[in-house]
Each structure stands twice: as C-alpha cells, then as structure tokens.
Amino acid sequence: MEDEANPGQLIMPAQFIEPAEKSGKILEIDRWVIGRSISLLATHPNLPAIAVNISGRSFDDPELPAWIGGQLRQQHVAPRRLLVELTETSAVSDMGDAARFIAALRDTGCPICLDDFGTGFSSFAYLKNLQADVLKIDGMFIRDLPSERDNQVFVRAIIEVAHGMGKLTVAEFVEDEATLQMLRAMGVDMVQGYHLDRPRADHPALAD
Structure with missing residues (x-):
C-alpha cells in the first residue's frame, strides 16, 4: 500500500492487514x-x-x-x-x-x-466439513525439510491423506533444490518459493 503521507513509500501488508481486519x-x-x-x-x-x-x-x-x-x-x-x-x-x-x-x-x-494447512492439530478432521480442492502445506513444515525427519513424516501424511480424498497439494517456502527434489519424490502436486522464481512487476508471464 502506498503511504499517502510519504509519496513513493510503500507500507508492507504485515503492517496494515491486521488493523484492516x-x-x-x-x-x-x-x-x-x-x-x-x-x-x-x-x-x-x-x-x-x-x-x-x-x-x-x-x-x-x-x-x-x-x-x-x-x-x-x-x-x-x-x-x-x-x-x-x-x-x-x-x-x-x-x-x-x-x-x-x-x-x-x-x-x-x-x-x-x-x-497454511497443518497449523491446527485437528486439521484432518476438518477436511470433511471444509470442501477445499487444494491444501497448501504450511511453510513451517517445509523449511529445512531435508534435515527435519519429523517434518518429513508430517508432510508425507498430508500428501497421502489429501490425495486419498481427491485433493491437490501445494508446498510453500521451497527455497532450495534439495527441498524441491524431496517434495517431488513425496508426490506433492505443486510448489512455490524463491527457489523457483521471485515476484516482479515485469514478469515474463505477463508479456503476452
């Protein structure tokens, strides 16, 4: 959001989302x-x-x-x-x-x-009531995934349950090749993160 009091200065979402809510x-x-x-x-x-x-x-x-x-x-x-x-x-x-x-x-x-799927301990139970098509696995489980065995177990479980219920999965905060390859091996459907690309106003996808 542009700061009206300081033209050219941007206010980041973390600063205005909570007051706006x-x-x-x-x-x-x-x-x-x-x-x-x-x-x-x-x-x-x-x-x-x-x-x-x-x-x-x-x-x-x-x-x-x-x-x-x-x-x-x-x-x-x-x-x-x-x-x-x-x-x-x-x-x-x-x-x-x-x-x-x-x-x-x-x-x-x-x-x-x-x-942010996985932040609630009862997440899997809620899936029957919330008919989502895609589950985005919370980034706290993706960071340092190759070295965190507990996170690996949890992410595999999310992917297996999601696929069993006919839903797609997305992993966020993919920051390196090792994490990407591990997620591919686990069967995740989509990923996002700076390892793949960074946001930019002149993104090539908007060139058409």
Missing part, C-alpha cells in the same frame, strides 16, 4: 485485490491462473461469492483460473460460516485452497 476495511481490500486479479487474467489470456488470499472476515460477506462470479462473467474469465485461498486458522475459527462460504464459492467454479 479489525476495522472491517479488509472487506474492501479483498474486493479490490480480487477485482484487479480478474482484470489481469482478462488482459493476459495465456496466464494460467492466479491465487488470491482473502481474509476470514470475508466469511461475513455473503454477497462476495456472487460478486466474484459476476466479475468473472463480465470479464469473460474462466473461473478455474482464479484460485481462492482461505487460511485454515480463519476457517476453523468459524466452521459454519466457512463451510457455507466455501460452498457458495465452489458454485462459481473457482477452485478453493485451504492455506
């Missing part, structure tokens, strides 16, 4: 981010997909799924190209609203990703 302003921010993402997908038809994180506060906005569907139709963007990410902790804190919200989002055709 407490004030309810995050609902407007979520819609802005989703709208910009859909416009980007419309402008770049060869871009396969964009994943967008939305706040748990958006569960309080029952009109949001329909709004997303309307934006996708208006800009002629296939819903499968917009992956909506919800954090496991926010979903678990209000299971009923989260389940209804996810069901409404699924009706739009957008894939649903449960972000």
Whole structure:
C-alpha cells in the first residue's frame, strides 16, 4: 500500500492487514485485490491462473461469492483460473460460516485452497466439513525439510491423506533444490518459493 503521507513509500501488508481486519476495511481490500486479479487474467489470456488470499472476515460477506462470479462473467474469465485461498486458522475459527462460504464459492467454479494447512492439530478432521480442492502445506513444515525427519513424516501424511480424498497439494517456502527434489519424490502436486522464481512487476508471464 502506498503511504499517502510519504509519496513513493510503500507500507508492507504485515503492517496494515491486521488493523484492516479489525476495522472491517479488509472487506474492501479483498474486493479490490480480487477485482484487479480478474482484470489481469482478462488482459493476459495465456496466464494460467492466479491465487488470491482473502481474509476470514470475508466469511461475513455473503454477497462476495456472487460478486466474484459476476466479475468473472463480465470479464469473460474462466473461473478455474482464479484460485481462492482461505487460511485454515480463519476457517476453523468459524466452521459454519466457512463451510457455507466455501460452498457458495465452489458454485462459481473457482477452485478453493485451504492455506497454511497443518497449523491446527485437528486439521484432518476438518477436511470433511471444509470442501477445499487444494491444501497448501504450511511453510513451517517445509523449511529445512531435508534435515527435519519429523517434518518429513508430517508432510508425507498430508500428501497421502489429501490425495486419498481427491485433493491437490501445494508446498510453500521451497527455497532450495534439495527441498524441491524431496517434495517431488513425496508426490506433492505443486510448489512455490524463491527457489523457483521471485515476484516482479515485469514478469515474463505477463508479456503476452
């Protein structure tokens, strides 16, 4: 976010997300981010997909799924190209609203990703109630994966359970080749992290 008091100065998300969630302003921010993402997908038809994180506060906005569907139709963007990410902790804190919200989002055709999966001890039990399409394994289990046997056991378990339930898996914070190769051997479906690429405004994927 650009600092209005200091033009050219950026305020990082870690500084404004929590106050925005407490004030309810995050609902407007979520819609802005989703709208910009859909416009980007419309402008770049060869871009396969964009994943967008939305706040748990958006569960309080029952009109949001329909709004997303309307934006996708208006800009002629296939819903499968917009992956909506919800954090496991926010979903678990209000299971009923989260389940209804996810069901409404699924009706739009957008894939649903449960972000930061594994941070809650009852994670596997919640999978029956939260009908996500993708599980993103929390980065705390991916960092130092080659040297952390306990994390290896946990990540294998997540992948096996997810695949058994017909869900895809994503590993975040992949920072080196050894971690990437180990995750491939475990059967993870997708990975993200600085070892693969870094964010940039002039990314080659946006060249079309």
